[in-house]
Amino acid sequence: MSKTPPFADLPPVLAGPILRRIEPGRLVLWLAGSVPLDLTLVLAPRDGAEQRIVLDQKSCRLVRVGRAAWIHLIDVTLLDTLPQDTLIDYDLLIDEERGIAHWAPHLLHHGQMRPNLVLRSRMDDILYGSCRKPHHPSRDGLARGDALLAERIGQADARPALLMLCGDQIYCDDVAGPMLAAIHALIRRLGLYGECLEGATVEDSEALYAHAKCYYRRADLLPGFKSNDNLRDRFFGGTEKPVFTTANADNHLVTLAEIMGMYLLTHSPLAWRAVAGMPAPACARDEDSAERWQRESAIIADFRAELPQAARLLAHVQTLMIFDDHDVTDDWNLSAKWEATAYGHPFSRRIVGNALTAYLLCQGWGNRPEAFAEVLDEMDALFAKPDHKDRLDPVRQDALIDRLLAFNCWDYTLETEPAVIVLDTRTRRWRNRRVPGHPSGLMDWESLSELQVNLMGKKAAVIVSAAPMFGVKLIEVVQRIATYVGLALTVDAENWMAHRGAASAMLNIFRHSRTPGNYVVLSGDVHYSFVYDVEVRYSDRVPHIWQITSSGIKNEFPARLLDWLDRLNRWLYSPRSPLNWFTKRRALALKPRLPDQRRSGERLWNGSGLGQVWLDAHGRPDRIVQHNADRRPSTRFLPQGQADDKDAPPAAGAASASGSARAQRLTDSEKLSARTW
Template sequence: MGRQAFIHLIDLQLEADLPLDTWIDYDLRVEGEPGGIAEWAPHLLYEGAGYPDFVVRSSIDHLLHGSCRKPHHCAAEGLLCVDRLLADTQDPLQRPALLMMSGDQIYSDDVAGPMLRAIHALIERLGLFDEQLDGAVVDDSASLYRHPASYYQRADLLPALKSNDTLRERFFGGASKPVFTSSTADNHLVTLAEVVAMYLLVWSPTPWTLIEPDMPQLDAEELERYAKEQQLIDNFVAGLGGVARAMAHLPCMMIFDDHDITDDWNLSANWEETAYGHPFSKRIIGNALLAYLLCQGWGNNPDALNELVGRAHALSGEAVRNDHWLDSTSQNTLIDQLLKFQQWHYVLPTHPALVVLDTRTRRWRSESNFNHPSGLLDWEALCELQQELIDHESAIIVSPAPVFGVKLIEAIQRVFSWCGYPLLVDAENWMAHRGAANVILNIFRHSRTPGNYVILSGDVHYSFVYEILIRHRSGSPHIWQITSSGIKNEFPRRLLDTFDRLNRWLYSPRSPLNWFTKRRLMKVIPRTPEHSKAGERLWNSAGVGQVFFNDQGQPTRINQLNANGDSPTRFVEPEEYRDERSGNDRGFLENNRETRDSHR
């Protein structure tokens, strides 16, 4: 990736299967260097250990999940919950089977000034590849890094043409979002080197020891903002040793969401036309997707991605021969191939099966209005999903956006979409597109798809749990929507409290308003966070979700591990539903189980 930067993708072919449910130590030695991990990365070892270790679990009876890790958010680091949990685990059977990160592992579109300065210092220190840029006021990456607009003013990098106004507003400046928050894309990453450096700096403490970033030229207002962000980044960096240690001891699976690439990525057909129709924005998206391939995607499904990695390797080889400049034509060709690729999703052959959805690149575009939000999966992708699920008794589905969200917030999103402004409120939810919503609900109802579904989601910056039953249907599935967000991000507290209270009033399980939604044929039972003080259903605390499963793939305990150090928050069934479950629902579930067994 540069004069002193290399990515090693290691695929170790074993002569025999690894043992299950026991500690497995491992080491990694670097050619020409003495010793192993204990010498060159001692921060990866727990106290008293000679090597890092991992456990291959025979089934998923316990996992961790989360999304949305924003380095300069004021919330504490959620991944340190994982580090503390692993440090206290003495029995291999108590180890989580995996950590599932369901999107926004980086924020390439929302970058603090000190982080961008560190990125540029690391690019120089490692000699990361340069590249030509088309459609901007700068000709190449070297000019970009020196340009006065490089910090807090990147929208000004577009030529001042009338045709660029829409792109500048939607892609770089960010749309004003008065309902939720403001998009801050004024330090949006542009080059491949910037995104790769970002990955290095958010996953490991080591790159920070190689650089000493100086202060860029800023005006008084920008200097004040920079100083505030510097404190947040310093706190973030202080926890990176524990983050890296946790990831060195636990299988980590990932899938992108929008901020890994850019905010509202592929939100609508009109968004796609705007972003992909300009060479500069297309290059930005492509660079982020190429970095995702190398830094996240390949480890999920090497066999499906090896061909693309080979093409990236060829691009790298050309750069080495070209004085460490990427060939622009070859780079654009690879980006075209990445944008057309349709195998980012994957399935793990575990028990229960883990089905990870790509809800970003295979969208069901609205044919009636190109401004309306696209469905999160198109017809073909949904058909493939159904085939993956058939004849499984249970399944864990990872959908970055919740399938069953908070109805009040979805209603607000729908109103803005009707008015032609989906970008104002991030109008991305499964129910926003009638076709995709109907098909996913029909998949759940199919007699040969699983009897127990657990849907793991993130994205929304708060956590909640819903239990869903389909009314008046023999053999109905049992569905749990479990949302944990964010790892290092939170929703505006007062606004979420207001939404939570209004949603409880307007869309309680017995509310007649439910008959005007797609949930009218469902019974949705919200779980209550154990630490809630006034019946809140939405938990607003950065951290990581923790789910325990029984042999049937049903969740038996659902926690949110709080990054602020508070004890875990357990999601419990409200008292008013417990007596009801002991009667009608218990009989319903027993009949459901018998009916599904007879189908098989």
């Protein structure tokens, strides 16, 4: 492997390491470098012997995405298994001598010489969240998570077992102008590969980057289609409508290089150093865009300031991920009609395929490495032979995209106690063939059947569904009405109850006598946080479900609108309201938990941050907390009737024996309402 950087002043590491799956006999990490790195993994348990493992081609797979950009996919099988519930220092040495303290000191907490990890014996303490938009004007929930970790960095039993990112880790469809400029500077700096663009108004990626509408006017460059949805269109030949339905497409990412650059710049401060001092584009001085540019620049500067803390959290805690729509584009696969339109146009198909390719390399692989071996072989063939303009072979690129669009192994399971089952609610949808414009079910019959088989025999399970399984009823009703009048895309009408078949199948899984009695459902997507205690009616046994939603990590719902929706929901769907019987949730009894910092009656919590749940020995929530990114005291979601005591939540980790017993008494004594809230 070459040890000499193609550009001497580029840092050898651009992003990472990110700690992905941890098992007793296996360790998975992700790293991006400007060169192919000779790496040695060091593992040093506090109470055991140190291991040094030279990472060869079997344990570190390299994927070259540019002249000076290499993704390092590290999957190490360990001869000596990792001890559980103890601190394990680790390091990645470059050329057997330069460790993380040398090339990424921002990843070390005060007093550390190396980062560390903990392999927990139980999945009883989980951090979770979704929706991290760099230019949203709030602080970063991942940085808040790092501050929590710093308080207990030396306490193995107080460390979270998992950081679960539930979707929208990046926003491909909603990008700030200064972020797009940094992406383009990074593309030039690293020589990220370009591509030809069939069906576009520009020939290739270089023409796109140089186009007058590249910044703030990209919606004009995105693909469109002829619509014949109404009588006027049929008589006058149809009207041109956009394929992509996002309202924020001004800087929608298009090329694979742009999306790879977005990942690097949202995961690490090192990538930003590579573009320091690069000149701003002309739009920064344009009269129409200058004010917006300045406003976004200030927010992006604040985002960059917290990136070292966010990266440090990802280097210390096992981090798993799943996509949602904004990781690709808004309304991705919302309906059969959307799919037919988007995949029937070569340009929009390429845009979606590029996002999936980048997701695989930067997120999906680390969740389930063994599922992607053959796909990575195809990637190697694609990246091996760019043309004389450093553009990818369009035939190979389209073939890879065809493969990814048909791929059905994005979901995964952790066989832990309790089991963690992460659902793919985007690519295996239950399409509405009768009315293709209506929302698809979030999972089809086959994938729901596989979920049921996966749940058989388990006592408890944590299910990760990007969209909440049980959401705010008023919002679901509004989405249903909008769907009826043909506006499903306008209101993002995606919820589990929007498709009768998927909703019924999911409820029947919960009712099955051999599936778990306790479920915790972790979700994001909606840009506000809430918790429901749920019982499924009309069942021989009563499964207990806790719908726990934390959203967003760096995003929020419009405050006044959410206030009104929350209030109207309480008025219209109170336990005694007959409106409950006109919804698809009449087979459920839901009881909201109340935020302890709420105003009168408030059920929904609005504010960027990161959620945390502690589980007892039976897989039931002991405590549920939303850690606010703005450093306000953490918000606890309390069962109705529980006193608002002001005790601080327990240290992250297994609850004490007395705490677990108290949680069990509370749970056993709670009799959920027999009426629907």
